[in-house]
Structure formats: structure tokens, C-alpha cells
Amino acid sequence: MNRSADIMILDLSESSAYKTNLKHIDFCGSPVINKDHWLYWGSRVLSTSEASTSNVLMRVAEQTEFLDDETFETIAGCSKSENYSQRCSRTSLQSRDKLMYIQKEQLGLESEFPQHLLPDGKFNVDGFILACDVSKETVLHSNHVINIAKSIAKTKKPIVIAFTKCDEMSEECKRHYMTLFLATKELKHVLCNLPPVETSAVKNVNVEYLFGSLAMLCLRSQKLVKKPPLAYHEASLFVEQRNLHVKCCFSTLLSQAVPLCVYPKKFLSWKQVLADIDRHPDLMNFVEVFGSRVAFEMYERYVSEAKELWAMNRLRSHVPRLFEVFQVFLGVVDLADMEWNMARDYMRCHPLFSVLFENNDYDLGMWSPSTFNVDEKSRLPAEILLLPEAGNVFEQFRVGRSDGVVAIVNGK
Known part of the structure; x- marks a missing residue:
């Protein structure tokens, strides 16, 4: 009682x-x-x-x-x-x-x-x-x-x-x-x-x-x-360490419920996640310390991170297509003294740029799970040219041109 x-x-x-x-x-x-x-x-x-x-x-x-x-x-x-x-x-x-x-x-x-x-x-x-x-x-x-x-x-x-x-x-x-x-x-x-x-x-x-x-x-x-x-500074240090531990445990729990590597094939709403981890000690401790609203906000940040990682991987998956694109834009251009940033600017001013590239700013919404099976013949996001991998493909293309050979990335 x-x-x-x-x-x-x-x-x-x-x-x-x-x-x-x-x-x-x-x-x-x-x-x-x-x-x-x-x-x-x-x-x-x-x-x-x-x-x-x-x-x-x-x-x-x-x-x-x-x-x-x-x-x-x-x-x-x-x-x-x-x-x-x-x-x-x-x-x-x-x-x-x-x-x-x-x-x-x-x-x-x-x-x-x-x-x-x-x-x-x-x-x-x-x-x-x-x-x-x-x-x-x-x-x-x-x-x-x-x-x-x-x-x-x-x-x-x-x-x-x-x-x-x-x-x-x-x-x-x-x-x-x-x-x-x-x-x-x-x-x-x-x-x-x-x-x-x-x-x-x-x-x-x-x-x-x-x-x-x-x-x-x-x-x-x-x-x-x-x-x-405890004196304030000592008690404050204890609370900070405890909060960090509680947050790390909850973050691990989220990663187990919605693994980054399988997004978006396995995507659970917050309601579904709660159903899976309800009464789990790490969730209960987090809610007790930070509150349920902060738990939801952390879930949203985690999903946003998963979506961004997936979108970036999806973007990189189209890098091999750049070799064919460079052939269209730079096939007859003298590349002997051309750096990658110069080649990129040249392509952006080319009349065919909007035909082969999406001119819009890179938007995660464009790479949502609903467009997961994007057509391989569709236009490429212009942001792909900002990837370091794009510069590497250009160097391969230029070396191939200087050797008089047209190579295909990844054997394609």
C-alpha cells in the first residue's frame, strides 16, 4: 500500500x-x-x-x-x-x-x-x-x-x-x-x-x-x-554520463528494430516500432529520462539518416552510367589539359545536359522508396557529378582517350 x-x-x-x-x-x-x-x-x-x-x-x-x-x-x-x-x-x-x-x-x-x-x-x-x-x-x-x-x-x-x-x-x-x-x-x-x-x-x-x-x-x-x-558539478557529470548511456542504448535498440542496411525494404512506422519494442528496458529508460516526444524525434532522425544513406547508395549505383554520358558530352573534346571541374562546367553548359540530367536540386523525396526501382534509362540527378567517384570515372575516361581506347567501367 x-x-x-x-x-x-x-x-x-x-x-x-x-x-x-x-x-x-x-x-x-x-x-x-x-x-x-x-x-x-x-x-x-x-x-x-x-x-x-x-x-x-x-x-x-x-x-x-x-x-x-x-x-x-x-x-x-x-x-x-x-x-x-x-x-x-x-x-x-x-x-x-x-x-x-x-x-x-x-x-x-x-x-x-x-x-x-x-x-x-x-x-x-x-x-x-x-x-x-x-x-x-x-x-x-x-x-x-x-x-x-x-x-x-x-x-x-x-x-x-x-x-x-x-x-x-x-x-x-x-x-x-x-x-x-x-x-x-x-x-x-x-x-x-x-x-x-x-x-x-x-x-x-x-x-x-x-x-x-x-x-x-x-x-x-x-x-x-x-x-x-552531491554537489552540483559532480551530480551534473553523473547525469550527463547516465543520459549518454541511456541514449546510446536506445539508439542501438532502434538500429536493431530498423537496420540501416535493409531500408527501405524493411521500413516500420513509429507505431510499428513501438509494438516491437514495447516494455523494453532501454525504451522505458529513455522515455523516463527524455520523454516520449524526444523518443519519437530520435526515431525520425534515425529514419532520415537511413533514408539519406539509402539515397546516397542509390546515387552511387548510377556512377557506372557516367562513362556513357561522358562519351556523349566529351567524345570529341580535347581532354589533354582539362581538369574534372572544367569538364563538369563544360557539360552543364551543353545543350543536352537537361536531356541526360535532372537539373533540380538533389532532393531526398526524389529518391523515396516509391521510386526504388527507377528506370535505368531515366535521367541522372545532376548531383551525381559532385561525387568523388564521378571525378574518378572522368580520369578513367580521359586516360582511355589519351591511349586511344574507349573502356567500359566495371566491364560494361
């Missing part, structure tokens, strides 16, 4: 960092906002490494403050009598029919996005994350930060401090925060439980550790978080 932990995120980086401009109609009319100054970010089951501990269902909400996009004043909501600092320490939230927040474009178009209701319209806070942006070298509003920290410390709920945007970290800003927190009596027990976690949402660094550690603290399982968090 899963246990649960409801986690509240508080942004304490700057006095205005948590403020967002919003249309009044979206604030009042969208069930995602629901006239509240907080967002419900949804839930996730966290699997623990300890066999004795049940999985944990985490639900996440974030305190914010919405400003009218015309007046830039705080919009009056259900908790209009409380300011941000006061609302931060609330441990019980209610909002009937409130939907999970996905992205700002969701507002007013809720039916076009997945809809997940806040269960029972209630959110009981079990723990807090203090999110501190350390990317900006700015004078922080110390009193504002400390007052909120002291306020939530009075709730006796577990607190974890998160340094965010560490991929753009300002060491000066980080030191300022550490000095501030170490000098705050109410936060000493917080820092004893767990030092600030250095995170990056963009690079997915230490995010899992952050939420997992707070969830364990909420369940009074402090023994599970005795391992301190």
Missing part, C-alpha cells in the same frame, strides 16, 4: 520571483487557477530502495502570487486577506475541482490538455521545499526570506532548502544564502537534517534526490537520507 506525502514549494529567491502576470479572466475562469494563488503540480509515485518501506505517493503544490496583467496589482482571490508570506505557512489548502497545472497555454484551453483533478479538492502539507534561485547576483531581500523561513519552521513540518538554476550558479549568491541560513536559529535543525540541495530543472540534476529526500523526511524515515546530496 502506498503512503503519501504532500509537498509545498516556496520560491524565496527574490521578492518578485514568485509573481506572475495573468489575465483576470484566466484567474477567475480557469479551473487550473480556480481563484487561488497556488498551483497544483500533480502527483507521482516514488519507489524507495528500501524493501521495508512502501512506495510513496507525492503530491506537489506551489505558492505563487498572480498579478493583473493590466494593473499589475495582486488579483483578489480566495485568500485575499493574506499576503504571500502569510500564505506560505498554511498546511491545509482547499480548492474544489482544481486541475493540475501543465503550462500557461493550458489556461482557457483546459479541454485540450490532460485533466487531473486535485483529489477531494484538498491538499494537506506534509513538508516544504524552499526554492532559492542562485543564478542572479542581486541584493536579496533578507528580511523577506528569513520571515518566511521562520514562519514555516513554526509548523514543525520537514523543510528542505533547494538551490535552483545551478546550471547558471552565482557563487556570490550561493554564499549569501548560506551565510543567511546559518545565522538563522530556526533553520539550524533544517541544515542538520540535510544541507541545501543544488539543483537544475533544465538538466534534471538532483531533482529526484530533492523530492525523494523530503518525502522520506515527511515519513519520518530520516535514516534513508543520511547520504548527503
Whole structure:
């Protein structure tokens, strides 16, 4: 049976960092906002490494403050009598029919996005994350930060401090925060439980550790978080190596499902590929790290690579025909001092060039699987003259002419 932990995120980086401009109609009319100054970010089951501990269902909400996009004043909501600092320490939230927040474009178009209701319209806070942006070298509003920290410390709920945007970290800003927190009596027990976690949402660094550690603290399982968090640069290197490994494994899986060497005789759509590799660990790991959309994009790039390789091989297969073409264009031309680039320019200006060559720019669409069995007597793509092999055939043709012999490439 899963246990649960409801986690509240508080942004304490700057006095205005948590403020967002919003249309009044979206604030009042969208069930995602629901006239509240907080967002419900949804839930996730966290699997623990300890066999004795049940999985944990985490639900996440974030305190914010919405400003009218015309007046830039705080919009009056259900908790209009409380300011941000006061609302931060609330441990019980209610909002009937409130939907999970996905992205700002969701507002007013809720039916076009997945809809997940806040269960029972209630959110009981079990723990807090203090999110501190350390990317900006700015004078922080110390009193504002400390007052909120002291306020939530009075709730006796577990607190974890998160340094965010560490991929753009300002060491000066980080030191300022550490000095501030170490000098705050109410936060000493917080820092004893767990030092600030250095995170990056963009690079997915230490995010899992952050939420997992707070969830364990909420369940009074402090023994599970005795391992301190990795410093950002160390954790970032670990994530990069893991991501590279996951991507390589998925790429290998794709190459096995759709081998480059057999395209287009064996061509599978994305739906067919998924049917073949469904539930494969390498696919599941890739989707977990990068998402299903990136998996599809990687498949498309792979197919594009396969198509380009096939098209290039198909183009090279027509190189032997160039000897006969050169005979038409250069049969009576003095080639003694003519270089390949000069011969190529000469042919392009010849009246018969458009008869024997396709003048259009080389297009993979022209070499699609539907034209796989192209007529050997059809016009050649002009791009064949850009291949190194074309220059080699010209040299053979010129040597044959100088020796008074007309040779046929590949014995033809």
C-alpha cells in the first residue's frame, strides 16, 4: 500500500520571483487557477530502495502570487486577506475541482490538455521545499526570506532548502544564502537534517534526490537520507554520463528494430516500432529520462539518416552510367589539359545536359522508396557529378582517350 506525502514549494529567491502576470479572466475562469494563488503540480509515485518501506505517493503544490496583467496589482482571490508570506505557512489548502497545472497555454484551453483533478479538492502539507534561485547576483531581500523561513519552521513540518538554476550558479549568491541560513536559529535543525540541495530543472540534476529526500523526511524515515546530496558539478557529470548511456542504448535498440542496411525494404512506422519494442528496458529508460516526444524525434532522425544513406547508395549505383554520358558530352573534346571541374562546367553548359540530367536540386523525396526501382534509362540527378567517384570515372575516361581506347567501367 502506498503512503503519501504532500509537498509545498516556496520560491524565496527574490521578492518578485514568485509573481506572475495573468489575465483576470484566466484567474477567475480557469479551473487550473480556480481563484487561488497556488498551483497544483500533480502527483507521482516514488519507489524507495528500501524493501521495508512502501512506495510513496507525492503530491506537489506551489505558492505563487498572480498579478493583473493590466494593473499589475495582486488579483483578489480566495485568500485575499493574506499576503504571500502569510500564505506560505498554511498546511491545509482547499480548492474544489482544481486541475493540475501543465503550462500557461493550458489556461482557457483546459479541454485540450490532460485533466487531473486535485483529489477531494484538498491538499494537506506534509513538508516544504524552499526554492532559492542562485543564478542572479542581486541584493536579496533578507528580511523577506528569513520571515518566511521562520514562519514555516513554526509548523514543525520537514523543510528542505533547494538551490535552483545551478546550471547558471552565482557563487556570490550561493554564499549569501548560506551565510543567511546559518545565522538563522530556526533553520539550524533544517541544515542538520540535510544541507541545501543544488539543483537544475533544465538538466534534471538532483531533482529526484530533492523530492525523494523530503518525502522520506515527511515519513519520518530520516535514516534513508543520511547520504548527503552531491554537489552540483559532480551530480551534473553523473547525469550527463547516465543520459549518454541511456541514449546510446536506445539508439542501438532502434538500429536493431530498423537496420540501416535493409531500408527501405524493411521500413516500420513509429507505431510499428513501438509494438516491437514495447516494455523494453532501454525504451522505458529513455522515455523516463527524455520523454516520449524526444523518443519519437530520435526515431525520425534515425529514419532520415537511413533514408539519406539509402539515397546516397542509390546515387552511387548510377556512377557506372557516367562513362556513357561522358562519351556523349566529351567524345570529341580535347581532354589533354582539362581538369574534372572544367569538364563538369563544360557539360552543364551543353545543350543536352537537361536531356541526360535532372537539373533540380538533389532532393531526398526524389529518391523515396516509391521510386526504388527507377528506370535505368531515366535521367541522372545532376548531383551525381559532385561525387568523388564521378571525378574518378572522368580520369578513367580521359586516360582511355589519351591511349586511344574507349573502356567500359566495371566491364560494361
